[in-house]
Amino acid sequence: MKKQIIWLGLIMAWMLCACEEDNKLMYDESSRVLNLWFGSESTEGRVDSTEYNYAYRPLGTDLDSVTFYVKLAGVPLEEDCTFDLEVTGGDVSSVIVDKHYVLPSYVLKAGTTGGYYPIYLKNTSDFKDKAFTLALALKENVKLETGVKEYATLKLIVKDREEKPAYWDEDPETYMVSNYRARYFDESGGVFRALKNFFGTYSRTKYQFMIKVTGKVISRVIYQGTPIPPHEISYFEAQYLQAKLRLAVEEYNNNPENPDRPLSDENGPITF
Numbered sequence: 711m712k713k714q715i716i717w718l719g720l721i722m723a724w725m726l727c728a729c730e731e732d733n734k735l736m737y738d739e740s741s742r743v744l745n746l747w748f749g750s751e752s753t754e755g756r757v758d759s760t761e762y763n764y765a766y767r768p769l770g771t772d773l774d775s776v777t778f779y780v781k782l783a784g785v786p787l788e789e790d791c792t793f794d795l796e797v798t799g800g801d802v803s804s805v806i807v808d809k810h811y812v813l814p815s816y817v818l819k820a821g822t823t824g825g826y827y828p829i830y831l832k833n834t835s836d837f838k839d840k841a842f843t844l845a846l847a848l849k850e851n852v853k854l855e856t857g858v859k860e861y862a863t864l865k866l867i868v869k870d871r872e873e874k875p876a877y878w879d880e881d882p883e884t885y886m887v888s889n890y891r892a893r894y895f896d897e898s899g900g901v902f903r904a905l906k907n908f909f910g911t912y913s914r915t916k917y918q919f920m921i922k923v924t925g926k927v928i929s930r931v932i933y934q935g936t937p938i939p940p941h942e943i944s945y946f947e948a949q950y951l952q953a954k955l956r957l958a959v960e961e962y963n964n965n966p967e968n969p970d971r972p973l974s975d976e977n978g979p980i981t982f
Contacts, residue, residue, distance in 0.1 A: 743783040744793065744818075744848055745857030746864060750938055751779055751824065759865035762831055765872045766917070766927040773812075775828035777938060778864055780816075782823040783857065791818045791853050795829070798863065799845035805868055810834055813846075818854075826938070829866065841869035877904040877930045878912045905931060908952045909982055913975035923958040924951050955982040 748760040760776055767774050780793075795813050807813060812830040819825070829846070846864040848856050856862045881904035905928065906912065909920065921927055929941040931948045943951070959980055963972040972979045 742787070742854055743857050744780055744854045745783065745861035746778055746780045746848060747861050748776070748778050748864060750935060751781075752935065755935075755938075756861070758860070758863060759867060761867040761869065763873065763927075764831075764834065764837055764868070764870035766921060767831075767833065772833045774831050774833075776831065776866065777826045777828050779826055780818065780824055781857075781861075782818065784823075786821050786823050787818060787853075789820045791820075792816065793818060793851065793854050794849040795846045795864070796849040797844060798847045800865075801842040801844065804836075804840075805842045805844050810836065810868070811844075831868065835870070837868055837870040839871060841867060841871070843867050872914055874912050875905060875917075875929045879906055880904055881930065905948075908948045909955070911977050913977060913980070915973075915975040916980050919959070919973065919980065920951075920955060923955055926951075952982055 747756045747758055749755040749757045756779075762774075762776050793816050795816075797807065805811065810832055812832070814828075814830070816827045844866045846866060847862055848854065850856055908931065909916070926943070927941050928943055928948075928951070930937075930943075931945055932938075932942050933945050937944050937947075959973055959982065962968055963979075965971065974980060
C-alpha cells in the first residue's frame with residue numbers, strides 16, 4: 711500500500727512539472743510561433759499556394775500584390791513586432807527579388823494575433839508564356855519562430871498566360887439559398903454558381919473588356935465573409951459590376967468611333 715502511494719505521488723509530481731513546462735512553451739514571452747498561409751482567415755479558406763497571372767494584371771499598374779495571412783500562436787504581443795519573409799526555394803534565378811517582386815518588412819501590431827500582408831509584384835514581360843514558382847517562409851528572429859509544417863511555407867506561382875479563371879464556370883464552395891431565380895443556380899436548384907452567373911460565357915475578348923472597364927482582375931465571388939483583395943469580390947459588388955458592364959458595352963456599341971461595334975467575340979455580340 712505504501713509503495714502504491716509513493717508511486718502515485720511520484721506520478722503526480724511528474725505531471726505537475728510537465729504542465730509547468732508546457733505553460734512555459736505556450737506563453738513564453740521571448741519567442742512565439744507564427745503560422746502563415748494564402749487565402750482567408752477561416753480554416754476552410756487556407757491554402758499554401760496561389761497564382762498571379764501577369765496577363766490579367768490591372769491596366770496601368772506598375773506594382774500589384776498578392777496577400778497572405780499570418781496567425782500568432784498564443785497570447786497577443788505586448789508590443790509591435792517586425793518580421794520578414796525569405797525565399798527558401800523555387801525558381802530563384804528566374805524570379806528575382808527587387809527586380810520582379812518586393813518583400814517589405816512587416817509589422818504585427820501589439821494586441822493582435824494575425825492579419826493580412828502583401829507581397830508586391832512589379833510589372834514585367836519576363837514571364838511571357840512561362841510559369842515559375844517561389845517558396846517563401848518566415849525569417850525567424852528572436853521573437854518569432856516558424857509555425858507548424860502545414861503553415862510554414864508559402865508557394866507563389868507567377869506566370870504570364872491568358873487563361874480562363876478557374877472559378878468562371880463552377881465554384882466548389884457553393885452557397886445554398888432558396889427561392890432565388892433559376893439563373894443564379896444550377897439545374898438541380900438551390901446551388902449558387904460562379905462568375906458565369908454574373909458575366910455570362912467566357913471569352914478572352916470579354917474578360918479583357920471587363921478588366922478595362924472595372925480596373926479589376928476578378929477571379930472569384932465570395933458569398934459570405936470578407937473577400938481577399940485584390941482579385942476576390944463580394945456578391946453585391948459582382949451585381950454592381952454586372953450592371954456597370956452592361957452600361958459600358960451599350961455605350962461602346964453606340965459610339966460611332968468604334969469601328970468594330972457591336973463588341974463581339976466568337977460567341978457573337980458580347981452581353982453581361
